[in-house]
Amino acid sequence: MTTEPASARGTLSREKVVRAAVEMADESGGKVPSTRKLAERLGVQAMALYHHFRNKDALLDGMVDFVFAEIEFPAEGVEWKSAMRDRAQSMREALIRHPWATGLMDSRANAGVATLRHHDAVIGCLRSQGFTVAGAAHAFSLLDAYIYGFVLQELALPFESPGDLEAVAGPILEQAAMEGFPHLAELAVEHALKPGYAYADEFWIGLDLILDGLERHRTTWT
Amino acid sequence: MTTEPASARGTLSREKVVRAAVEMADESGGKVPSTRKLAERLGVQAMALYHHFRNKDALLDGMVDFVFAEIEFPAEGVEWKSAMRDRAQSMREALIRHPWATGLMDSRANAGVATLRHHDAVIGCLRSQGFTVAGAAHAFSLLDAYIYGFVLQELALPFESPGDLEAVAGPILEQAAMEGFPHLAELAVEHALKPGYAYADEFWIGLDLILDGLERHRTTWT
DNA sequence: GCCGGTACTTTACACTGTACAGATTTCCTG
DNA sequence: CAGGAAATCTGTACAGTGTAAAGTACCGGC
Numbered sequence: 001m002t003t004e005p006a007s008a009r010g011t012l013s014r015e016k017v018v019r020a021a022v023e024m025a026d027e028s029g030g031k032v033p034s035t036r037k038l039a040e041r042l043g044v045q046a047m048a049l050y051h052h053f054r055n056k057d058a059l060l061d062g063m064v065d066f067v068f069a070e071i072e073f074p075a076e077g078v079e080w081k082s083a084m085r086d087r088a089q090s091m092r093e094a095l096i097r098h099p100w101a102t103g104l105m106d107s108r109a110n111a112g113v114a115t116l117r118h119h120d121a122v123i124g125c126l127r128s129q130g131f132t133v134a135g136a137a138h139a140f141s142l143l144d145a146y147i148y149g150f151v152l153q154e155l156a157l158p159f160e161s162p163g164d165l166e167a168v169a170g171p172i173l174e175q176a177a178m179e180g181f182p183h184l185a186e187l188a189v190e191h192a193l194k195p196g197y198a199y200a201d202e203f204w205i206g207l208d209l210i211l212d213g214l215e216r217h218r219t220t221w222t
Numbered sequence: 223m224t225t226e227p228a229s230a231r232g233t234l235s236r237e238k239v240v241r242a243a244v245e246m247a248d249e250s251g252g253k254v255p256s257t258r259k260l261a262e263r264l265g266v267q268a269m270a271l272y273h274h275f276r277n278k279d280a281l282l283d284g285m286v287d288f289v290f291a292e293i294e295f296p297a298e299g300v301e302w303k304s305a306m307r308d309r310a311q312s313m314r315e316a317l318i319r320h321p322w323a324t325g326l327m328d329s330r331a332n333a334g335v336a337t338l339r340h341h342d343a344v345i346g347c348l349r350s351q352g353f354t355v356a357g358a359a360h361a362f363s364l365l366d367a368y369i370y371g372f373v374l375q376e377l378a379l380p381f382e383s384p385g386d387l388e389a390v391a392g393p394i395l396e397q398a399a400m401e402g403f404p405h406l407a408e409l410a411v412e413h414a415l416k417p418g419y420a421y422a423d424e425f426w427i428g429l430d431l432i433l434d435g436l437e438r439h440r441t442t443w444t
Numbered sequence: 445g446c447c448g449g450t451a452c453t454t455t456a457c458a459c460t461g462t463a464c465a466g467a468t469t470t471c472c473t474g
Numbered sequence: 475c476a477g478g479a480a481a482t483c484t485g486t487a488c489a490g491t492g493t494a495a496a497g498t499a500c501c502g503g504c
Contacts, residue, residue: 009483
C-alpha cells in the first residue's frame with residue numbers, strides 16, 4: 001500500500017525555497033512566512049526545509065541576498081555620478097518592492113555573494129573615476145546609509161499615495177495633538193499638504209546634495 | 223485562607239511597564255521581552271499588561287517614544303550647524319544604547335509626543351536660522367535618513383571594537399570568499415584594516431559633507 | 445452595606461521555530 | 475548487481491509566543 005505522497009523527493013532546493021519565501025513575503029505585504037506556510041506552498045512538510053537551511057535565520061540570509069541580486073550595479077567605466085544615481089534608484093526600488101527586506105537587514109551580518117558582488121562593483125566604479133581608497137569608503141558609507149535610511153522612512157509612512165496623506169494628516173492636525181508643535185504644523189500645512197507634494201521627491205533632493213558634496217571631495221579625500 | 227499574592231494591585235502603570243520593557247530589552251542585548259517575561263519581572267501575570275496597552279504593538283510604540291525622549295533636541299536660538307551635529311550625536315547614542323529601537327521603528331507609524339516634540343524642535347531650529355519651510359523639510363529628511371541609516375549599518379557590524387575587526391575580517395580575506403571581489407579586498411586591506419581605523423569616524427565625515435551642502439542651500443532652497 | 449468598575453488572574457487557543465526519531469528513496473562502492 | 479551509506483522528506487513533540495474570554499478580589503461612592 002504505497003501511498004503516493006510518500007515521495008516528494010527532489011521538489012526542494014535552496015533556490016526554490018528562497019524564491020517561494022520571497023514570493024510569499026511579497027504577497028503578504030511584508031511579513032516573512034512561517035516555516036509551515038512556506039512548506040505547505042512547496043508541497044512539503046515543515047521540517048523538510050531544515051535539510052537545506054541550518055535554521056530560519058539562514059533562510060532569511062538567503063532572502064536578503066536574493067534582493068541584492070536584483071539591484072543593478074554599475075560597470076566600471078560609467079560616469080560615477082549617474083552610476084550612483086542609477087544604483088540608488090535601483091536599490092530603492094528593490095527595497096520597496098520587497099518591504100520585508102529592510103527589517104531583515106539589521107542584525108544580519110552574513111553577507112551573501114550577491115551582496116558582496118554588488119558592493120564590490122560600486123566601490124570599483126568609484127575607484128575608477130578618481131576616488132581614493134579612503135574616499136570610496138567614505139562615499140559608499142554615506143550613500144548606503146542615506147539610501148537605506150530614506151527607504152526606511154518611506155516604508156514607515158502610513159499612506160501609499162500622496163492623496164492618502166491629506167486623509168491621514170488632516171485629522172491629526174485638527175486634533176489637539178498638534179497643539180504645541182507649531183513648526184510641525186507649519187511644515188505640514190505649507191509644504192507637505194500642498195498639492196503636488198510627494199515625499200518620494202525628497203529622495204532626489206537629498207541624493208543630489210550628497211553627490212555634489214562627493215564631487216567636491218572626489219580626488220582629494222584622504 | 224487568603225493567599226498573599228492575591229493583590230498585586232497598583233503595581234502597574236503605563237510608564238512602569240515601558241521602563242521595565244526598555245530595561246529588559248537593553249539587558250538582553252537587543253531583543254524585546256515577551257509578554258510573560260516582562261510580566262514576571264513586574265511581579266504580575268502576563269495578561270495584566272493588556273489593561274494598560276491595547277496589544278503588544280502599543281507597548282512597542284511606547285518603547286520607541288521612550289527612546290526619543292532621551293534624545294537631546296536644540297533650542298531655537300542655537301547656531302544650526304552645531305545644533306544639528308549635537309542632535310545627530312545624541313540620536314546616534316540613544317539608538318546605539320537601545321539597539322532594539324531601530325528594528326522597531328519601521329512599520330511604526332504612530333509617533334508619540336516625545337517624538338513629535340523632538341521633530342518640532344529640530345525644524346524650529348532650522349526655521350529660525352534662515353531655512354525656508356521647504357528647505358527645513360529637505361534638511362530634516364536628509365539628516366534623519368542619514369543618521370538612521372548610518373546607525374543601522376553600525377549596529378549590523380559583527381564586531382564591537384576596532385580590534386575585533388581584524389579578527390573577523392582577516393579569515394574572510396584569506397579565504398577564497400574574497401576572490402572575485404578585488405575592490406572590496408583593496409578597501410579592506412588598505413583602509414579598514416589599517417591601525418586606527420574606526421567605522422564610527424565615518425559618521426562625522428558624512429555628516430559634515432551633508433551639513434556643508436545644507437549651508438549652501440540654506441536660504442535659497444525652495 | 446451594597447455595587448459597579450478597576451486591576452489583576454486563570455485558563456485556553458492558535459501559532460511559532462525546531463529537536464528528535466523514523467521512513468524511504470537515491471547513489472556510490474565492492 | 476548487492477548492499478550499505480547518505481540524502482531527503484515525514485511524524486510527532488515541546489517549549490515559547492501573543493492574546494481572547496471569563497473569573498476573582500479590591501476599591502471608592504451611594
